[in-house]
Amino acid sequence: MTIKFDNVYINETGTVSGPYEGNGPIGKYLDLCHDDLYFGEDNWEQAEVKLIKEAIDVLLRKSQVDLTLIDAFIGGDLLNQITPSNYAMSSFNKSFIGIYAACSTATLGLILGGSLVEGGFLNKVITFTSSHNMAAEKQYRYPTEYGGPKPKTTTFTATGGASALLSKEKSGIKLESGTIGAVVDSGSKDVFNMGAAMAKAAADTIYKHLKDTGRSIDYYDLVLTGDLGIYGKEILKEYMASEYNIKLGKYNDTGVMLYDLDSQPVYAGASGPACAPLVVYGYIFDKMRKGKYKRVLLAATGALMSPTMVNHKLMIPSVCHAVSLEVIS
């Protein structure tokens, strides 16, 4: 299901990160990078709450839009009951739509926000998402202090918060369309190879997006996936070619871009809901404004399992929500 938007723009963004992201190749494009993973809080969960609040505060400051003018927030994260989002929202007294789409949260938020703006229901809406490496490791696997070894296909959950302001005001980047993905049975049960589990969802949504819009893949100057990592990226390229006869040429993966994979200890690359928006709102939007890319398809992917379901030896369901982004002239 692809929704076309005639009048929706991403007017401003806010990006906040931890030290790994700040020291990576994208760091200099982010609004705020912290040196410490606690962000002055007592625990990882509250640190993630703070990431969200800061990502919103930074956006409001940059856009010079007063909070009273924001009609609603749309957001979510990886933690149980999306508590970082819910606790952060308890400080804002604004209508809140809580969503869960794992690492594809940013694009689902943009599509929902875009629909509510395009439909005339909301004037200004802020979408946000976050992830925190330590909070995610503690919840999904083991506290990192245990020091357990991991296979090289593992991805490294990014620490960051990202927000975007949507309205009909013609400025910044145009949200041209969005494809709401279907949950696919990945057939994979390996939580240490999430890229493999999510590649099928990415292929499904990219294919449907092109079919719905009647476009060829060459319509886009750049196709980006959410966070497949170095192995998942290759799987997607092979799968798109063999299954759909589509050659992913001008293509990259935000999980491969967020860190320096040669020097940083991040296994197969970045993952987490913050990964795609940190790379896109920070780095890609800068390149779009400077004329390097005019049309970008961002296909963010999410792995939708829980530790309980993994313990039941079930496959990992995955999803991909895609948005078409355009520079306005």
Place this chain on the structure above:
Amino acid sequence: MTIKFDNVYINETGTVSGPYEGNGPIGKYLDLCHDDLYFGEDNWEQAEVKLIKEAIDVLLRKSQVDLTLIDAFIGGDLLNQITPSNYAMSSFNKSFIGIYAACSTATLGLILGGSLVEGGFLNKVITFTSSHNMAAEKQYRYPTEYGGPKPKTTTFTATGGASALLSKEKSGIKLESGTIGAVVDSGSKDVFNMGAAMAKAAADTIYKHLKDTGRSIDYYDLVLTGDLGIYGKEILKEYMASEYNIKLGKYNDTGVMLYDLDSQPVYAGASGPACAPLVVYGYIFDKMRKGKYKRVLLAATGALMSPTMVNHKLMIPSVCHAVSLEVIS
């Protein structure tokens, strides 16, 4: 933030439950009531997946609408990473918007679905939610086999799945408007008294709904809250009177209505995302069609904590999303 809908109708619903709900006063109004809490599955989580699938299957059968005509699903539940919803969706190959709003999921789904239909983005959308008593107890507190005693203010998570088909086709019940609630700091830390934690959110959203629509509370033949239970219900009545000078007269709470509180061992009443839609889609819609109620305000409430945040001794954030439902003549 209240959204007005001119052309959105709830064409059909599907309601499936466990034995406690089937044996309660609402049981005879539900589509399907099971005698066993496993529903033929191996564990509580898969039982909840089945509840969702059945609630959708029942709706499709009753409405005689083919699945190919459904544009998207919107849904969520209480479990970590909304896995029952995500695993159920992996069987449907349809665009899916995953939401998290705890026990207010049904009304948030209706508002989002209504907006996407009213805006012309989707023709037919199915919203759904579920909860399973045993799965929720296991995750939030202790497996029920431990037999731990509980205070009488505790609510009992309903076991059920509920779905609603929305479109512009004029049939059934009209979705007249919806108010997207804000997350409030309840000030309460007592997870055994969720009604108290959620009453403040209910008051906040009901007040904003009346203010946004310029209506008095008497506009509605019936005001229903989601699942405050017998104690939370009284707290809300007192709070609305003292804080907003609004007298809740024609008022009830779906948590009080789902079970026979005199004979069933459910403490202060029902809770869980399935509670409000089982009562409303089953019992209330029947009464509306028979002319007993013309205008109903359903204000479903959610407590947005997780066990991790409760262990951090933080307050329970709560939210309430409200929808105005009307019989069409």
